[in-house]
Structures are given as structure tokens and as C-alpha cells.
Amino acid sequence: MLRQQSNSPYSYPTQKGGVGKTTTAVTLAHGLAIQGKDTLLLDLDPQGQCASALGLVQEPGVFNLLVGDQTLANVTRTTGRSRLTLIPGNKRTATAQLVLNAEGFELSIIRDALRPAMRNGLDLVIIDTAPSVGGLQEAALFAADLVIIPTAVDYLATEGVIKVMQTLEILAEKQSWRGSVLGILPTFYDNVTRESQQTLDDLQRTFGAELILPPVHRATILRECGAEGKTIWEKAASSRPAQEYADLVWRVTDVTP
Ligand SMILES: Nc1ncnc2c1ncn2[C@@H]1O[C@H](COP(=O)(O)OP(=O)(O)O)[C@@H](O)[C@H]1O
Ligand SMILES: [Mg+2]
Numbered sequence: 045m046l047r048q049q050s051n052s053p054y055s056y057p058t059q060k061g062g063v064g065k066t067t068t069a070v071t072l073a074h075g076l077a078i079q080g081k082d083t084l085l086l087d088l089d090p091q092g093q094c095a096s097a098l099g100l101v102q103e104p105g106v107f108n109l110l111v112g113d114q115t116l117a118n119v120t121r122t123t124g125r126s127r128l129t130l131i132p133g134n135k136r137t138a139t140a141q142l143v144l145n146a147e148g149f150e151l152s153i154i155r156d157a158l159r160p161a162m163r164n165g166l167d168l169v170i171i172d173t174a175p176s177v178g179g180l181q182e183a184a185l186f187a188a189d190l191v192i193i194p195t196a197v198d199y200l201a202t203e204g205v206i207k208v209m210q211t212l213e214i215l216a217e218k219q220s221w222r223g224s225v226l227g228i229l230p231t232f233y234d235n236v237t238r239e240s241q242q243t244l245d246d247l248q249r250t251f252g253a254e255l256i257l258p259p260v261h262r263a264t265i266l267r268e269c270g271a272e273g274k275t276i277w278e279k280a281a282s283s284r285p286a287q288e289y290a291d292l293v294w295r296v297t298d299v300t301p
Pocket of ligand 1: 061062063064065066067068093231232233260261262263264266267268269270271
């Protein structure tokens with residue numbers, strides 16, 4: 045049982061917003077579905093942007109699964125895309141977090157909730173996390189076999205990634221987490237400014253070059269995708285960001301059964 049307290053040992057990964065987490069989760073999930081993997085996208089961010097990125101409504105949401113005793117099947121939505129399903133998040137995810145904090149909850153809450161889906165032959169679950177909603181995000185990390193850490197390549201990047209890595213170390217040491225980190229994904233890479241290259245160098249020095257995935261460049265078309273509710277595979281499948289994300293899809297399929 046894990047009760048979240050202000051002095052929680054699971055120092056929450058205080059990664060800031062707007063680093064490309066949702067874009068990466070949605071693009072990866074749809075990319076995997078296109079590759080023939082039955083994929084579920086689980087949105088744990090109260091902003092609920094996975095649904096809007098797919099042009100869908102946010103209801104009923106993960107709240108009903110975590111504290112509203114609905115089944116996984118009941119809260120799983122079709123997305124109009126072959127092999128891709130969604131459990132949307134919305135503002136009530138934050139309420140669920142409050143309820144869970146008050147009642148206390150198992151760190152395995154997400155892993156346990158997803159178990160029926162894996163039994164039903166689902167290939168992969170992609171979990172999108174929030175910058176900060178307390179213990180649910182640790183539960184998401186704990187549920188993960190593979191972690192991808194998107195980070196915008198600005199001067200705060202290394203600091204944010206260190207916090208996520210520290211959380212994973214604690215989960216591994218104290219809670220026997222057995223997952224691994226696929227890599228750190230530099231996003232919003234900009235060829236023009238020196239900040240991007242300097243940050244990339246800094247990430248490589250800090251975490252080792254082998255942990256740094258090829259960067260995703262800053263691309264207006266990704267913002268347009270989000271606004272239009274289409275994935276990059278639907279809007280511009282041969283664009284540079286599509287090629288860059290195709291590399292990530294390939295890396296994930298390479299290490300999953
Ligand atoms: N590589 C990129 N280049 C330009 N805009 C991007 C890129 N990745 C994401 N965006 C846009 O930036 C905003 C924040 O991205 P998002 O994926 O929602 O970040 P997070 O989930 O970390 O808050 C969104 O409007 C998204 O469309
Ligand atoms: Mg997000």
C-alpha cells in the first residue's frame with residue numbers, strides 16, 4: 045500500500061509540460077497499430093489531450109476505471125483506427141488521484157487494471173503521463189516494461205530527466221520494478237540555435253550516448269496534427285517528423301515480442 049505524502053520517497057518526476065509526451069504517445073501508439081500491433085493508449089494526464097489529438101471526446105475516462113468500479117472493457121473506446129483503442133483521460137483524473145491519495149492505493153494499481161487487456165490478446169499499452177499528478181504517475185512507471193522519456197532540448201532538459209531517472213532507480217531498488225529505459229527522446233530539436241546541440245551534448249555526457257535516441261525536430265506540422273485531431277501518419281506520412289517517429293516505432297517493435 046502506498047500512501048502519498050508530501051515527503052513521499054517517490055520524488056515525483058517533475059518534468060514540465062510541453063515536451064512532446066502526448067505527441068510521442070499518440071504517434072507511437074498509432075504507428076504501432078499500423079504495424080499490426082493491437083495497441084491501447086491510456087491517458088493519465090487530466091488534460092485529456094490524447095483524445096483530442098485523435099479527434100475524439102474525453103468521456104468517460106480513466107476515472108471510472110480507477111475509482112468508479114467500471115471494467116476495463118467499459119472504459120476502452122474505439123478510435124476509428126484499426127487496432128488502436130483508447131482509455132481517455134479528463135479533468136476527473138485529478139479527482140481520482142485525490143480520492144486514491146486519501147484512501148491509499150497499491151503502487152500496482154495501473155498494472156493490475158491493465159491485466160485483463162493483456163490476457164485478451166492486446167499486444168501493447170502505451171501510457172501517456174502528466175507532468176505532475178502525484179502517485180498515479182509512479183504507478184504508471186511501475187506498470188511499464190519499457191520507459192521512453194521525451195524531453196525538449198532546452199537548458200532545463202537534463203535536470204528534468206535526472207528526476208525521472210531517480211524515480212525509476214527508487215522503484216527498482218525499493219519496489220522491485222523490473223522494467224527498462226528504451227531511451228531519452230530529445231524533442232523540439234532546432235538546427236538553427238546552438239541551444240539544441242548543446243543540450244544534446246549535455247544529455248549524452250550525463251546519461252551516455254547509447255541512451256539518447258535520435259532527436260525529433262521542431263516541426264509546425266506536429267502542432268497542426270494536434271490541433272486537427274489527426275496523427276502524423278494520417279496527415280503527412282512522408283514528412284520528416286513522420287520519418288523520425290517511424291524510427292521510434294521500429295525501435296519499440298524491435299524489443300517487444
Ligand atoms: N517536435 C515538435 N515540434 C513542434 N511542435 C510540437 C512538437 N512536438 C509536440 N509539439 C506541439 O507542442 C505542444 C505540446 O506538445 P505535447 O505533446 O502536448 O507535450 P506534453 O504532453 O509533454 O505536454 C502541442 O501543441 C504539440 O502539438
Ligand atoms: Mg501531455
